[in-house]
């Protein structure tokens with residue numbers, strides 16, 4: 001089975017969702033390691049809860065970002081990782097990782113791309129006049145949220161929703177959309193076992 005790593009910087013609810021989906025065989029891959037770039041990322045607690053190996057890699061310990069990413073590749077090799085799923089990882093991926101994992105790095109973004117790339121995408125979607133937001137899962141390229149879209153869904157904003165409610169609904173949708181996107185590229189497990 002394909003092995004994957006998740007990269008996160010903060011809360012890690014998408015990480016936990018993917019880990020559970022992997023354990024429940026809802027996605028056709030094994031999440032085998034978590035990489036975090038912040039020592040206080042709550043994602044660490046989630047990894048500990050499941051006994052999943054995790055690594056805090058501190059960019060300050062390296063002379064440059066290339067060295068930081070090379071160190072991460074060393075960890076990923078140890079686990080024979082083929083795919084990287086970004087889940088709230090707040091750092092731009094540079095060419096060292098992009099070249100090593102061509103079309104194998106995937107990100108989730110809380111907007112209907114190409115609308116609202118970058119930060120505060122949920123608030124910016126809520127504040128605009130279009131009346132909808134969304135969730136997009138895409139391959140990672142050198143830009144910010146610009147890679148080829150794998151799967152996305154729109155979320156219509158109900159008139160009675162405030163920003164907090166909209167955010168909650170976006171996060172719920174994320175957990176569904178990330179799994180659907182991964183099934184699209186990794187293949188559905190049941191289909192595979194039939195063939």
Ligand code: GRF
Pocket residue numbers: 008010011012013014015087088089108109110174
């Ligand atoms: C999510 O909204 C994701 O789309 C964005 O960062 C957020 C991470 O949330 N890239 P969590 O840490 O998975 O709870």
